Amino acid sequence: MEATYKDIQRLTGFSLSTISKYFNGGNLRPRTKEAIETAVADLNFRVNDLARGLKSRKSMSVGLLIPELNSVFHTTIMRHVGHILRMRGYSCIVCDSNMDKKTERDAVQFLVDKMVEGIITIPLDGSGAQLELAKRWEIPCVLIDRKLTNFVTDAVIIDNFYAGKAAAEYLLSKGHRNAAVVSGPLGIYTMGERFRGFENEFSSHGAKTTLAGIETEFSIKGGYNAALDFFKKENEATAVFCTNYELTLGTIMALNELGLKFPDDVSVFGFDNMELSAVIKPSLTVIEQPMEQMSRLAAELLLRRLESEKIEGHETIVLGTKMIEGSSVAKIN
């Protein structure tokens, strides 16, 4: 069915190793190249990645492991990463851990079995235990978005603490002294940092922070429930800080339902700047993460490991965030 080197050999008379060189950038004289070229075209030949991988120990595939395929942040990141890697000939095997530690560990085993050459992941569990297996097989890993406590490897993250701080500063500058925070579990690295950055800044100015529906899922529904709970009860908050995209949307839906207008009744400071944000009116004031840059850097970090010999040490790239000022935050006396 599929043509092999042998078929090319039959047509051109060249040996297998010469043909191999053709496909691996060796030095051949032009006439040889051309001959092979036409044979390749005639035969509609494509090198067999499996066979190549068996010999050269390169599967030309990498694993992408994320907690939730339903999170726009995750899929956006993976879309970019996948795109870059594919351009370089790697295929991406995507797994989601479905927000479950056990599933996450199984997924790593699965990827190891598939002989991925590297793994790019947004880790679910903060310990790093899920990646032990990858380490044992010496498969390079790059983290995006979250750090791990017991596992040292390359990572691309943002300064989450500072992002929280920036949100607080902005709200303070607008006169807010009492804010609710709609956050996911504080044990999740990003959530914890963002909250602490915010709370820290707020309290150091004598302002008050209340966690709305602590330890909620960080989903639209979670944000919705937390915000609904908080705002339907008596409260003094003049603003709400939502620490990711889904939580921001959920909060807005809750406010809509309660008939609370922003920024008139309560100011909203959101997180992430994606399609839906662009469509909400009044426009949202948010912290924007450089998702494309994060993806690109992570992909490049991995590619460097894959394509170079040993690289000493590990790199953690910390990127800054940007505030996008919309009109969802009111200035109060």
Add this chain to the structure above:
Amino acid sequence: MEATYKDIQRLTGFSLSTISKYFNGGNLRPRTKEAIETAVADLNFRVNDLARGLKSRKSMSVGLLIPELNSVFHTTIMRHVGHILRMRGYSCIVCDSNMDKKTERDAVQFLVDKMVEGIITIPLDGSGAQLELAKRWEIPCVLIDRKLTNFVTDAVIIDNFYAGKAAAEYLLSKGHRNAAVVSGPLGIYTMGERFRGFENEFSSHGAKTTLAGIETEFSIKGGYNAALDFFKKENEATAVFCTNYELTLGTIMALNELGLKFPDDVSVFGFDNMELSAVIKPSLTVIEQPMEQMSRLAAELLLRRLESEKIEGHETIVLGTKMIEGSSVAKIN
């Protein structure tokens, strides 16, 4: 590094072919099995899928090809499909065509190169040209959601025409005689069918259908723009039918912005029943697609092709939809 059959041979004394049989369900006597079992455990052995694939012509991987990784419908489908296939040992290589025909074709080439054993796709282009390459390599394909005009293969779709009709019937029963439809390009199979099903039923009752912002992107932004455009101008529509998830959300955002309340000012009939829908109040009346069932059937269709010898003919499974009645549609005189 990684243990091979040879290592097992060293520990147990059995020949490679016996060991191979162990891993492929041959008949071995219990003692032999046990011996191999312990060696496997000791060595932390895992069979090398690449090597196995080279010989047996099975890569144990399938390609998943979708138009847009940002569409919740697409990712949900692929999440389910991926889960089922992974349970059966297959890895899924996910590609998105980024809503571009050329990219879609390249993706098929890429998957073919990666020797996927099958492809499950939500096709972008309706012609089927993008899958010609797969056909040439005799790679079975299963379509989800959309049919192709010039390519016969297995497919799992819903009765889109009927779904549109059902929406129309419901609105008619509530007294609506003039409705706007927020739709994506009618050239897209699902969009065309849903619209025609709706329009057909509506007009056969002397009611009027207007396409809001014809040929918009079927994204949140597209729905938003189309609905905004339509409703900010003078119009007679008492209801709006949105033909997918993103369009539904976009429409709602537009209504919110215009200060139009549903169902008081205008009734909303949506499509797809996902997390965000659950959170919108008043609750939406929608057509629900059996996404999980679609995914499962598609995965099984493919698995059957992969694991059986030749199967004659091709199967198109058409599933029904369900209406979820919320309170977003008003009864009018």
Add this chain to the structure above:
DNA sequence: CTGTTAGCGCTTTCAT
């Protein structure tokens, strides 16, 4: 610059 040779790790007749 090109060819020879020996595998990569596993499967698969064909013997025994």
Add this chain to the structure above:
DNA sequence: ATGAAAGCGCTAACAG
């Protein structure tokens, strides 16, 4: 029930 041997398609010394 187990083993010997050949080979999947490609790569990588090593010669020439």
